Amino acid sequence: DVKVTQSSRYLVKRTGEKVFLECVQDMDHENMFWYRQDPGLGLRLIYFSYDVKMKEKGDIPEGYSVSREKKERFSLILESASTNQTSMYLCASSLWFTSGQETQYFGPGTRLLVL
């Protein structure tokens, strides 16, 4: 079974702190994604990566950065956390795009509260 793990299930941080969210997948997938999930808005793509050291902006990249130094690991960084970044953060991975039908496998999510 594909496994995507996220470093924390719950995090509480203060405004202005630097926050690291880690994601690891064990299926040798090329693609990895970071989403945030807010009620009524579904999942919105923050960043994705299709290879080591490669990254592409998603729909809402402002205030975030990412790092992919190894194929299995994709990190999301909040440079200076703000209260409007309180949300559920979901990491996902998939095989390289070949048919447009690739399944995305999700981690359990990190619920982040910024005070």
Add this chain to the structure above:
Amino acid sequence: TQLLEQSPQFLSIQEGENLTVYCNSSSVFSSLQWYRQEPGEGPVLLVTVVTGGEVKKLKRLTFQFGDARKDSSLHITAAQPGDTGLYLCAGVLRPSNTGKLIFGQGTTLQVKP
């Protein structure tokens, strides 16, 4: 504005009832996926539909992709409490060279015993 509009956003029904969730867009999609998410977990893929007019069945769940590939529906027959969860549709726009998924807002389903 949402590229994929899901309706209804909330649904609370009694066990044994039937229901349909809709996913609509003005854009054409290469494929459309349905995910289900339980509290405290990430979404899990239920099905992918690829061909316009395609119908797929998964036990009591029936998924349909519109002929024009702009919409999809999920029909649940005789809902059970175990069907409770958040249902998300997601599609890959045509054309796309990235395979990025566009998600709908989600439908929260509660099935009462």
